[in-house]
Amino acid sequence: MDFGAITKHSVLHAKPSGLLFQYGTAGFRMKAEHLDHIMFRMGLLAVLRSKQTKSTIGVMVTASHNPEEDNGVKLVDPLGEMLAPSWEEYATCLANAEEEDMQRVLIDISEKEAVDLQQDAFVVIGRDTRPSSEKLSQSVIDGVTVLGGQFHDYGLLTTPQLHYMVCCRNTSGLYGMATIEGYYQKLSKAFVELTKQASRSGDEFRSLKVDCANGIGALKLKEMEHYLSQGLSVQLFNDGTKGKLNHLCGADFVKSHQKPPQGMEIKSNERCCSFDGDADRIVYYYCDADGHFHLIDGDKIATLISSFLKELLVEIGENLNVGVVQTAYANGNSTRYLEEVMKVPVYCTKTGVKHLHHKAQEFDIGVYFEANGHGTALFSKAVEDKVKQLAGELEDKKGKAAKILRNIIDLFNQVADRKVISTTDAERQAVTPPGLQEAINDLVKKYRLSRAFVRPSGTEDVIRVYAEADSQESADSLAHEVSLAVFQLAGGIGERPQPGF
Ligand SMILES: CC(=O)N[C@H]1[C@@H](OP(=O)(O)O)O[C@H](CO)[C@@H](O)[C@@H]1O
Numbered sequence: 001m002d003f004g005a006i007t008k009h010s011v012l013h014a015k016p017s018g019l020l021f022q023y024g025t026a027g028f029r030m031k032a033e034h035l036d037h038i039m040f041r042m043g044l045l046a047v048l049r050s051k052q053t054k055s056t057i058g059v060m061v062t063a064s065h066n067p068e069e070d071n072g073v074k075l076v077d078p079l080g081e082m083l084a085p086s087w088e089e090y091a092t093c094l095a096n097a098e099e100e101d102m103q104r105v106l107i108d109i110s111e112k113e114a115v116d117l118q119q120d121a122f123v124v125i126g127r128d129t130r131p132s133s134e135k136l137s138q139s140v141i142d143g144v145t146v147l148g149g150q151f152h153d154y155g156l157l158t159t160p161q162l163h164y165m166v167c168c169r170n171t172s173g174l175y176g177m178a179t180i181e182g183y184y185q186k187l188s189k190a191f192v193e194l195t196k197q198a199s200r201s202g203d204e205f206r207s208l209k210v211d212c213a214n215g216i217g218a219l220k221l222k223e224m225e226h227y228l229s230q231g232l233s234v235q236l237f238n239d240g241t242k243g244k245l246n247h248l249c250g251a252d253f254v255k256s257h258q259k260p261p262q263g264m265e266i267k268s269n270e271r272c273c274s275f276d277g278d279a280d281r282i283v284y285y286y287c288d289a290d291g292h293f294h295l296i297d298g299d300k301i302a303t304l305i306s307s308f309l310k311e312l313l314v315e316i317g318e319n320l321n322v323g324v325v326q327t328a329y330a331n332g333n334s335t336r337y338l339e340e341v342m343k344v345p346v347y348c349t350k351t352g353v354k355h356l357h358h359k360a361q362e363f364d365i366g367v368y369f370e371a372n373g374h375g376t377a378l379f380s381k382a383v384e385d386k387v388k389q390l391a392g393e394l395e396d397k398k399g400k401a402a403k404i405l406r407n408i409i410d411l412f413n414q415v416a417d418r419k420v421i422s423t424t425d426a427e428r429q430a431v432t433p434p435g436l437q438e439a440i441n442d443l444v445k446k447y448r449l450s451r452a453f454v455r456p457s458g459t460e461d462v463i464r465v466y467a468e469a470d471s472q473e474s475a476d477s478l479a480h481e482v483s484l485a486v487f488q489l490a491g492g493i494g495e496r497p498q499p500g501f
């Protein structure tokens, strides 16, 4: 390591004083103006991780669903999964190091992880459409180059696309071609074939309205549109030409407000969906003939996917172990339905795709979704090989089911992401401050079929309150009462929480 050069460049990316930084649920996130030094340092860290794993590492510059003024960065490990937890700690350490300690921290990481500094390093970089993203990704590149790493800057990409690129590069193209063209071809081929195989009468012309959250999803879907045209016609809304990123639109808005985004008119029974700011979440919805809004969120998507997969497996005659992974935010009814009706084992992990992904890898087929629309289905290598073999061997109905399953495997982009209040039991119980969990338990008893929990957000400076009950009014009222308990017992600042939001 050329410490002279590192110091020379590092002072150009000075750390603001008086702030603490933490690698959270999905990397670092905060106001874009505080992030320059973190980007530079994540460039350095990505090089060390690349040398250690002898693989390509990804760096994505985005703050996903956060407001346009924020930005963030997440590192992507060799198979497209989220950064390993021990390295998240190094990332936090490096982000908080004072200038004079940088050398020590870098040596420390290299020694602890036995990084061979002579090894070549390669880093791929992607970014979303935020105004601050281009400059911040240049700071990442500065960090990569000063440590002697090579890089490929893909420029504007969705988060799933960057994960895909990393996985392709580390599997010598086995997963697909590491180009944007390769991505569109692989996914659209599987999708178009699948729509032909699974078509039903009355379903000849599929169309979908897509709310792109005024983000990167719009640019990339425009590029992909014609690859899909044989199976689907898409109409884009909130494509970034006028509105502000994630403002009154996007998956997070639709999920948390349970209503359609602004800027999209919905006629009854039209199929609609929303992405978030980096297009790694999707939620579907429609309005029925009476104008009632229906959301197909991550819980419902997981249920539909796992039912469909189970039907196919029965058809093929294969008995595989299928599991569903959710978080505490999953609606209690979806968990009950999966366990009691579908007879699928359901597991609950902490919030954040990395936790769900990790658990889902334990099954032959692991389906995981956060209620907000992050998720995928993972197929073990053995299952993938077996399905490919059966699709070639079986005939008639069995053969058809195996071929459908083969396309599903290709369609799911499987390279997913791997303070005062502290929690336990997959974040469903608050441990501190004292008395908070007891207060929540007492409030929950007042409402039928209710659940509530609180946890500190890992992406925004807020405490998230979750409540469910047998009616919207009860859920709103429970949420308000729990917010008041948090405000009192966890040292709330500013105005007391008001009912509704
Ligand atoms: C309740 C909720 O939606 N939390 C989101 C949000 O995390 P928080 O730690 O809750 O801020 O952002 C994460 C990254 O996008 C996403 O994985 C997660 O599901």
Ligand SMILES: [Mg+2]
Pocket: 064, 065, 159, 276, 277, 278, 279, 280, 281
């Ligand atoms: Mg996102």
